Amino acid sequence: QSALTQPASVSGSPGQSIAISCTGSSSDIGAYNYVSWYQHHPGKVPKLMISDVSNRPSGVSDRFSGSKSGNTASLTISGLQAEDEAEYYCMSYTTSSTYVFGSGTKVAVL
């Protein structure tokens, strides 16, 4: 199972909105609404930001939102803040009863 495709990097100025795409196939993203997103700061533990495509766990800022269309999921960060600078990964359940992560996107706040 190849990694889901994410842009290597996305950047924006404070206050701006950015979107990170995550492209898979009909065997993963397209098959189920089981896409989750994780924020990973270097040296720290990954943090769940979005579950089941668009659900935001308690405690996660409402600046983070998720969506899906066909085989592509997206994470949008609005009102970009310095603390949002991190690596972001999507993850999807697959038709093989396994999981696959995206390749990761480094978010830079200019």
Added chain:
Amino acid sequence: EVQLVESGGGLVQPGGSLRLSCAASGFTFSNYWIHWVRQAPGKGLEWVSRIRYDGRITDYADSVKGRFAVSRDNAKNTVDVHMNSLRAEDTAVYYCARGVPDHYYVDLWGRGTLVTVSS
């Protein structure tokens, strides 16, 4: 405190074996799936394996199928992964993570343990 703690990492030669453990506390361990995820140096996250709350179902990534075996002891609140025929490309930080019942994501991660496969 709700947490997962991995242990057992270290240096092992190619072809060797290693056992990692994940110890859980602060929640009802027997209700949750446990996943293993790894991150090779300078690379992204890679899903490795998962085990169902009762231990009866296990799934593996193709990259480790037939070489890794995961098990759990709900009386001790632990999950182990036995890694055999290790290769250089298995070098990574290995995280255990908690899978939410009836859902398909993980919501709690350990801090990870480093496995280095090298001669």
